[in-house]
Amino acid sequence: MKKQVYGNIHSIESFGTVDGPGIRLVIFMQGCPMRCLYCHNPDTWSFEENKKVSADEILKKYDSIKEFLKNGGITVTGGEPLVQTEFVTELFKKAKEKNIHTAIDTSGVLFNRKNTEKLDELLKYTDLVMLDIKHIRDEEHKKLTGFSNKNILDFAKYLSEKNIPTWIRHVVVPTINDNDEYYRELGKFLATLDSIKALDMLPYHNMAEPKYENLGLKYPLKDVLPTTKEQIVHARFLVFRAYKEAKKL
Numbered sequence: 001m002k003k004q005v006y007g008n009i010h011s012i013e014s015f016g017t018v019d020g021p022g023i024r025l026v027i028f029m030q031g032c033p034m035r036c037l038y039c040h041n042p043d044t045w046s047f048e049e050n051k052k053v054s055a056d057e058i059l060k061k062y063d064s065i066k067e068f069l070k071n072g073g074i075t076v077t078g079g080e081p082l083v084q085t086e087f088v089t090e091l092f093k094k095a096k097e098k099n100i101h102t103a104i105d106t107s108g109v110l111f112n113r114k115n116t117e118k119l120d121e122l123l124k125y126t127d128l129v130m131l132d133i134k135h136i137r138d139e140e141h142k143k144l145t146g147f148s149n150k151n152i153l154d155f156a157k158y159l160s161e162k163n164i165p166t167w168i169r170h171v172v173v174p175t176i177n178d179n180d181e182y183y184r185e186l187g188k189f190l191a192t193l194d195s196i197k198a199l200d201m202l203p204y205h206n207m208a209e210p211k212y213e214n215l216g217l218k219y220p221l222k223d224v225l226p227t228t229k230e231q232i233v234h235a236r237f238l239v240f241r242a243y244k245e246a247k248k249l
């Protein structure tokens with residue numbers, strides 16, 4: 001008999017509306033190696049066991065509310081879903097047997113082109129990858145997250161080569177990555193990809209500050225104001241313009 005794979009999750013949101021198309025069951029995995037300065041889920045960072053669940057338990061939960069999940073499906077986010085690739089693969093394999101739309105929201109930081117066997121298995125059952133590009137410049141990315149963006153950009157290229165539908169997500173953080181040059185560079189990079197289905201330019205907010213306090217952590221962006229609507233519109237405009245110019249659209 002095949003060994004049951006369990007997931008270590010942080011929590012489940014029953015009616016998510018911002019993590020993929022439609023209304024979705026959103027699974028927040030426990031554990032993330034990154035330390036993004038603007039992270040609003042620092043409580044998902046620890047790799048210690050939090051809640052152990054099986055794929056069947058999640059699908060049972062999905063079944064119990066499926067009438068309300070309009071045009072949606074299941075999204076696995078984090079934390080970092082690709083830390084628990086085997087569990088997510090089992091969940092998505094079973095979800096696809098029930099014809100449920102599947103999405104992961106990942107930083108892509110663990111991607112390694114030399115070792116894609118487990119990832120490829122997961123991608124067979126994944127309808128959509130939401131990939132967070134946090135900063136287009138490597139040095140700035142390191143300051144923002146503690147990691148290089150090289151693997152992440154390579155993951156975006158890999159998804160394009162494999163023709164996996166991809167949504168790019170980019171959190172606009174005033175004073176950190178809200179810079180016209182960066183937007184143009186991001187747009188040009190995105191133009192090198194062929195599987196992008198959407199671009200989400202997301203506002204930074206500081207609502208997670210109490211979570212940091214509860215965890216005894218210093219909130220790193222205390223002096224940074226939340227992103228305004230105008231800043232998002234401006235950022236989106238510049239990224240799209242650079243994208244269209246590079247694509248010759």
Ligand code: SF4
Nearest residue numbers: 032034036039079107
């Ligand atoms: S990758 Fe996501 S969960 Fe991890 S630190 Fe960054 S924002 Fe937080």
